[in-house]
């Protein structure tokens with residue numbers, strides 16, 4: 095049974111999406127305008143349990159051959175280990191498949207042990223890593239096998 099209410103990002107939910115993103119990815123804080131720009135090219139959503147903000151997600155539509163989509167789910171630390179990540183991830187992967195994805199990738203900041211464990215236990219393997227200039231932790235790209 096689904097317990098999350100998953101909403102697309104619009105003017106009412108943009109700040110919720112941004113607050114979760116910037117808390118979990120502190121090395122890449124986004125301004126409201128940068129989030130608006132992403133709304134134009136990605137499927138951004140926020141998730142609530144009742145009316146409590148639980149997390150946010152990004153689905154980058156598939157590109158290339160094979161059609162490869164990127165799915166990133168983020169759950170606030172205080173709401174983790176209750177199954178929300180699993181439910182939200184399944185919904186985000188289903189959305190990517192509806193958009194035609196043949197291959198699913200995700201991106202995890204290397205300083206997020208919860209994210210790495212979750213990705214690996216859900217069948218993802220590392221295929222690439224990128225260290226932004228001046229940053230301490232790389233972003234890992236993992237692919238669903």
Ligand SMILES: CC(C)(COP(=O)(O)OP(=O)(O)OC[C@H]1O[C@@H](n2cnc3c(N)ncnc32)[C@H](O)[C@@H]1OP(=O)(O)O)[C@@H](O)C(=O)NCCC(=O)NCCS
Nearest residue numbers: 167168169174175176177178179180202208209212213215
């Ligand atoms: C990855 C992430 C989304 C997982 O969110 P979550 O809500 O904790 O996910 P779940 O609760 O579904 O699963 C996490 C763990 O809790 C366990 N769990 C699930 N329900 C549970 C419950 N009721 N009681 C105890 N443990 C539970 C799961 O088995 C899983 O265990 P594992 O880590 O040993 O595999 C979260 O850690 C996060 O936002 N990380 C940073 C962002 C990130 O890296 N995102 C990319 C992920 S692909």
